[in-house]
Amino acid sequence: MDKKTKIVEVKNLGMIYHTLSGETEAIKDINFEIYEGEIVGIVGPSGCGKSTLLSIIAGLLSPTRGKVLINGKKVEGPSKDIGYMFQKDHLFEWRTILENVLLGLEIHSKVDRDSKEIAEHMLDTYGLKDFKNNYPRQLSGGMRQRAALIRTLIVEPSLLLLDEPFSALDYQTRLAISDEVGIILKNEKKTALLVTHDISEAISLSDRIIILTNRPATIKDIITIDLTCTDGVWSPIKCREAPEFRHYFNKIWKELDVHVQ
Amino acid sequence: MSNRNISKEHIMFLKQDRKRKRTILLSQISILILGLILWEVAARFNWIDSFLTSHPSQIWNLFMEYTKNGDLFYHVGISVFETVVGFLAGTILGIVVAIGLWWSDFWAKVLAPYLVVLNSLPKTALAPIIIIWVGAGYSGIIVTAISVSIVVTIMNMFVSFISIDEDKIKLLETFGASKFQVLKKVILPHSVPALMATLKVNIGLSWVGVIVGEFLVSKAGIGYLIVYGGQVFSLDLVMMSVFILSIISAIMYKGIALIENKFVKWHD
Numbered sequence: 001m002d003k004k005t006k007i008v009e010v011k012n013l014g015m016i017y018h019t020l021s022g023e024t025e026a027i028k029d030i031n032f033e034i035y036e037g038e039i040v041g042i043v044g045p046s047g048c049g050k051s052t053l054l055s056i057i058a059g060l061l062s063p064t065r066g067k068v069l070i071n072g073k074k075v076e077g078p079s080k081d082i083g084y085m086f087q088k089d090h091l092f093e094w095r096t097i098l099e100n101v102l103l104g105l106e107i108h109s110k111v112d113r114d115s116k117e118i119a120e121h122m123l124d125t126y127g128l129k130d131f132k133n134n135y136p137r138q139l140s141g142g143m144r145q146r147a148a149l150i151r152t153l154i155v156e157p158s159l160l161l162l163d164e165p166f167s168a169l170d171y172q173t174r175l176a177i178s179d180e181v182g183i184i185l186k187n188e189k190k191t192a193l194l195v196t197h198d199i200s201e202a203i204s205l206s207d208r209i210i211i212l213t214n215r216p217a218t219i220k221d222i223i224t225i226d227l228t229c230t231d232g233v234w235s236p237i238k239c240r241e242a243p244e245f246r247h248y249f250n251k252i253w254k255e256l257d258v259h260v261q
Numbered sequence: 262m263s264n265r266n267i268s269k270e271h272i273m274f275l276k277q278d279r280k281r282k283r284t285i286l287l288s289q290i291s292i293l294i295l296g297l298i299l300w301e302v303a304a305r306f307n308w309i310d311s312f313l314t315s316h317p318s319q320i321w322n323l324f325m326e327y328t329k330n331g332d333l334f335y336h337v338g339i340s341v342f343e344t345v346v347g348f349l350a351g352t353i354l355g356i357v358v359a360i361g362l363w364w365s366d367f368w369a370k371v372l373a374p375y376l377v378v379l380n381s382l383p384k385t386a387l388a389p390i391i392i393i394w395v396g397a398g399y400s401g402i403i404v405t406a407i408s409v410s411i412v413v414t415i416m417n418m419f420v421s422f423i424s425i426d427e428d429k430i431k432l433l434e435t436f437g438a439s440k441f442q443v444l445k446k447v448i449l450p451h452s453v454p455a456l457m458a459t460l461k462v463n464i465g466l467s468w469v470g471v472i473v474g475e476f477l478v479s480k481a482g483i484g485y486l487i488v489y490g491g492q493v494f495s496l497d498l499v500m501m502s503v504f505i506l507s508i509i510s511a512i513m514y515k516g517i518a519l520i521e522n523k524f525v526k527w528h529d
Contacts, residue, residue, distance in 0.1 A: 058435055077437075084435035086428050094450045094525075103446070107436040155436065 004035035007071060007159055007191045008057065014065035014216075015052055025216035026052045030066070032210060032222065034159070039185060039192045041202035043252060044212030050195045053217070054161050057193065058082050071158060080108065083157035085165040089148035091136035097147050098123065098132040104155040115154075122150045126184065142173040149181055153188060160185070160192040166201065175237065178205060182236035199256075203227075203248045204236035211255050221255055223248065315496040320504065323497045337505060340471055340482040343399060344513075347406025348467035352460060354407065355414025362415070363422040363448065364440070380416055384409040385473045397478040406470030410463040417462075421455035422448050457521040464513045468506070 013030040016023050026049040034040050044050055055061040057068050059078045068075040070082065083104075091100045101119045105111045123132050126146050128139075136144055145165065152160060165181070166174045182205045185192055196202050202209050203225055211220045227242035229235075239245070297317045303309045304316030311319070327333035362369040387408055392401040425448060433443050475484025483502050490498030 060431060060434060078434050080437060082435060084432065086432065088426075088428065090426070090429050090432050092429070092447065092450065094453065103433075104436040106446070107433065107438045107442055 004037075006033050007036050007038075008032075008034040008193070009069040009072075010057070010066070011069070012066035013053070013056060013063050013068065015049070015056060015061070016064045017052075027056075028216040028218050030217070030219060032219065034191055034193060036191055037189050038207045039182070039190075039194060039205055041206035041209040042193065042195045042212060043197065043199060043202050043209060043256065044217060045214050045256060045258065046197060048212050048215050049217035050212065051163060054084075054163050054193070054195055057159075058084050058161055080155060081158045083152035083155060083160045085148060085152050085160065085162045087164045087168050089136070089141075089144040089168075091144055091147055091151075093136055096133050096135060097128060097139070100136065100147060101132075101151045101154060103151055108155065119150070119154055122154060123147075126150060126180075140173070141169050142177045145169065145177050146180065149184065153184075153190070158191060160190050162192055162194040162196075164196055165194075167197070174201075179235055179237045181205075183234070186234060199249055199252050200240060200245075201236075203245060203252070204239045209248075209252065211252060223251065312494075313496060315500045319497050320501045323501050324505075327501070333505070336482055336486055337509065339399075339479075340475065340484065340506075341509065343402050343406060343471045343474070343482065344464075344467045347403045347470055348410065348463055350403070351407040351410035351467060352414055352463050355411045355459075356418055356456070358411070358415045359418035359422060360444065362419050363444070369419070376412065376416060379412045384412065385469065388470075388473050388477055392474065392478050401478060402471055402474030402482075405474040406467045409470035409473075410466040413462060413466065414459050417455055417459045418452060421452040425451050453525055457517065457525060460517045460520075461514060464510060464517060468510050472506070 010030055010032050014028050015026045017026055030053065032040075042050055042053070052061065056063045057070075057075065059075045059082065062076075070079070073081075091097070092103070095103070098116075098119060101123065102111055102116070105115050105119075120129075120132065123129055126149075128143060128147060128150070131139055131143065131147075136147070139147070149165075162181075166178050169177060178201055184190075194202065194205060204227075206225055209223045209225060211223065212218070213220045225248060227239045227244050227248075229239040229242045300314070301317045304311035304314060324333070362372065385405075388405045391404050391408060395401040395404045429447050429451075430443055433447055438446065471482070472484040472487070475482040476488050479485045483506050486502040487499050490496065490502065
């Protein structure tokens, strides 16, 4: 295997929240790397600090301890290197789909004829051609999430942070969109960090999966996913049929050690 | 949608809907006309004392007289001018203050109790003070109008500013947006519907301020006509002024509704 470039390095990360009722240690001693072109999944018990971790990597929160390096540079605030996808699409209702997609470029004041053409081209490619002048409320949940993905991709971030991006969708749309997004990410050779509570989703999309413990979240295990789903075109849905899938599922399920009280 | 594929049932449905709307409009107009006729008849047959109630034909005659000698346009013009200036200034200042409060969480917290008190205070109680301080002319009346609408504007707009989904702001921040960009790209557009609702309220409130101000000091304007009419017991004049007032404020309200339809296409 050829030598891969490190996109993200997370070093000794720790975060403590202060509230009037006391302090809470959200995450502790987190260390991992993400290489170029990789999709890394993060699973963990609910409320364990996954979102905190993403916010720190995105530069929206500063950690109490440790640091995050992106392309070798320390993260000290939000930067263009990072694209963030939320649970909800957060398309602005007052903007058309095309205007929504151009939002990030607008903030960087990079909207010109070329970038508009790229936006239209991406909308065409991902099946939103006829909807570019529509308002978000006229689109289905899946289409909206696709538009949100284009909005994130068009600023060409080196790292995509996906914060449970499909969990607001109904199950069927969710399967279809996670499949599409997976294919898009691989096609565009994007590096991504995917937080999810859906184990199957994590296995089908990720190259590696980081398992976090309960709060304060530490890394319990990092599993490399190697599914034999090579016949024809790669797709997350097909990968769910790989014989190893069940094995990974059970392993992660055991490690998560879920107890319903 | 093409007309070709519409079924008979659908045509019936549309017809019935149109019919219902027509009936509603017709009933609305009938109530007005019947009321006016009843009023006129009651006054003519002395069922009511027309010295105290006036009656439509007399109001109409007075209206024609005021229109011919131009007095009407003079008084209406002054009041409309005061209202529009007060309305615009109250709204704009209110929005500016609301933006300031959104910008500085500290000042929003510091000023909160004052706003609550000011909001519950009937602003017309301040009118005499304002008129003494600012002067017994247009300026005093305009400032009174501003004082009535500004606090509501601040409260409504501020509440709308902070009601936005935090993740929408977070989204802009991940793109590296500055605070000013957050304001411009998300906070303000998000608050357009709230602004429109506030404008509709403010038109009425500005009229309250202007009429109260004119009651107190003016030598001209619709409020002046009402007070003057009351003092000389000319109920014709009072009634005419009230009618004109309701028509003009309704037109202004409608104007804002039209602006709303034009600008808030994305909102149904």
